[in-house]
Amino acid sequence: MRDFFESTKFKILVGFMALLLGAMIYFGTTGSYAAADYLFDLLLSPVKKVSSGISEGISESLAMLLNANEQLKKQMNELYSQIVDYNEVVRENEDLRTMLGLSRKYSNYEFSAPCHVISRITNDPYCAFIIDMGENDGIKKGDPVVTESGIVGVCDEVSASTAVVRSLYSPETSIGAYTVRTMRSGIISGGYELSVDGHIMLDYLENDTDVEAGDIVVTTGSENFPSGTVIGVVEEVCGKSSGLSKYAVVRPVEDPTSVSTVFVIVNYVPDEATLIKNAQ
Amino acid sequence: MNIELKEKKEHIHAVVRIVLYVFLMIFSYIFMVTVNTGYPLPMLLVPCAICFSFREEPFSSAVFGMVCGLFTDNACNMLPGLNAFVMMWLCLLVSLFVNNLLRRSFFNFLLFDAIVTAVIGGLRYLVCYLLPGLDPSGSMFSRIFIPEFIHTNIAGVVLFGVTAVISKYLGNVSEHYIEEKSGSIVGDR
Numbered sequence: 001m002r003d004f005f006e007s008t009k010f011k012i013l014v015g016f017m018a019l020l021l022g023a024m025i026y027f028g029t030t031g032s033y034a035a036a037d038y039l040f041d042l043l044l045s046p047v048k049k050v051s052s053g054i055s056e057g058i059s060e061s062l063a064m065l066l067n068a069n070e071q072l073k074k075q076m077n078e079l080y081s082q083i084v085d086y087n088e089v090v091r092e093n094e095d096l097r098t099m100l101g102l103s104r105k106y107s108n109y110e111f112s113a114p115c116h117v118i119s120r121i122t123n124d125p126y127c128a129f130i131i132d133m134g135e136n137d138g139i140k141k142g143d144p145v146v147t148e149s150g151i152v153g154v155c156d157e158v159s160a161s162t163a164v165v166r167s168l169y170s171p172e173t174s175i176g177a178y179t180v181r182t183m184r185s186g187i188i189s190g191g192y193e194l195s196v197d198g199h200i201m202l203d204y205l206e207n208d209t210d211v212e213a214g215d216i217v218v219t220t221g222s223e224n225f226p227s228g229t230v231i232g233v234v235e236e237v238c239g240k241s242s243g244l245s246k247y248a249v250v251r252p253v254e255d256p257t258s259v260s261t262v263f264v265i266v267n268y269v270p271d272e273a274t275l276i277k278n279a280q
Numbered sequence: 281m282n283i284e285l286k287e288k289k290e291h292i293h294a295v296v297r298i299v300l301y302v303f304l305m306i307f308s309y310i311f312m313v314t315v316n317t318g319y320p321l322p323m324l325l326v327p328c329a330i331c332f333s334f335r336e337e338p339f340s341s342a343v344f345g346m347v348c349g350l351f352t353d354n355a356c357n358m359l360p361g362l363n364a365f366v367m368m369w370l371c372l373l374v375s376l377f378v379n380n381l382l383r384r385s386f387f388n389f390l391l392f393d394a395i396v397t398a399v400i401g402g403l404r405y406l407v408c409y410l411l412p413g414l415d416p417s418g419s420m421f422s423r424i425f426i427p428e429f430i431h432t433n434i435a436g437v438v439l440f441g442v443t444a445v446i447s448k449y450l451g452n453v454s455e456h457y458i459e460e461k462s463g464s465i466v467g468d469r
Binding site for chain 2: 004009010012013016017020021023024027028033036037040119120121122123124125128130157164171192193196257
């Protein structure tokens with residue numbers, strides 16, 4: 001064992017250790033992992049290319065071995081590809097229709113192309129996920145992520161080609177919101193205890209507030225956050241232990257664990273009402 | 281068998297073995313980031329790295345552990361290098377223990393797997409949730425991290441079986457046992 005610690009291999013490991021420490025200090029001080037994500041994408045793309053190359057090679061050699069069935073296979077493959085193409089077109093059509101609907105509904109928003117959820121943060125209590133678009137598609141940190149139902153979350157870490165979306169369940173997410181029926185405003189925020197049951201919280205409501213179960217909660221609007229976007233529905237109103245204020249338990253309209261396609265609001269021109277509201 | 285041919289065969293076996301381990305690592309990563317069951321998933325990369333350390337030399341084990349750690353950092357959206365740093369040293373220690381002091385038995389694997397999983401899971405809980413004050417009641421620990429620990433160790437048993445098969449057909453690391461002094465073998469003179 002002692003020989004190993006005196007060998008060149010151990011010195012190389014110490015070099016790796018220094019490299020990792022340097023990386024940790026760099027990413028820790030900058031507070032952004034975008035560069036690491038970019039490197040990771042760069043690292044994984046050759047792997048993906050190699051794996052697809054291997055699978056193509058295997059299918060080619062199999063086709064050579066099964067010469068007798070070649071014609072039938074070809075026809076079948078053509079049919080399969082047509083089905084795949086058809087399904088792809090149908091899906092794309094649906095996405096674009098949704099996007100068109102959203103664009104008509106919110107004329108002062110600029111949406112990204114439909115983004116697909118490519119992976120999820122492993123065992124994240126707040127259900128964060130990663131979408132297949134990033135800075136190259138005009139997405140910035142803090143941009144709202146929506147579906148046709150309402151808000152899903154906010155872009156957190158943005159790299160060149162991907163973005164991590166923080167859901168409404170996260171305690172780091174706080175959005176100004178109000179109830180449509182009574183115009184009572186508060187702050188939407190998340191937390192683990194509530195997220196276990198799929199809820200978020202409309203916090204800082206006054207004690208005499210007129211909010212009840214069934215009230216629809218929408219965004220107040222800010223510089224990069226449009227107003228009037230649906231967040232969820234109030235299920236329960238509770239008093240805080242301090243007795244100074246109340247909070248409403250809200251069920252979001254969109255469940256981040258089940259979404260597969262989302263849109264990012266990449267540009268938003270606030271309307272006059274929002275500007276006046278923000279100025280006040 | 282000709283020594284040259286034997287060395288060539290061992291070299292080919294080693295390359296195939298490493299390729300299979302890399303595939304296992306990529307499969308583990310893809311499983312961790314794509315499967316969505318609503319229940320805590322096993323951190324497959326941890327037992328994968330331990331299985332490798334259990335079968336291979338210390339230097340390659342440390343490097344493999346580091347790469348698995350980097351993948352884990354990316355999968356859990358943690359500070360890049362943190363898990364890599366810890367797993368590199370833990371895998372090196374496991375490999376040094378197994379190559380010099382302990383036997384490659386199933387129970388030793390379970391012990392190491394449990395320790396490393398607890399360290400990696402505990403570190404993530406500490407850095408991401410406990411220190412920022414996101415889990416004052418400890419419910420996140422009991423609902424996510426304990427099931428994750430159990431699932432990871434169960435998955436580790438499966439991975440141990442898979443790597444045992446790889447090692448059986450492609451391995452060239454010989455077992456070293458410390459011979460026990462026995463009166464029946466070494467007779468008194």
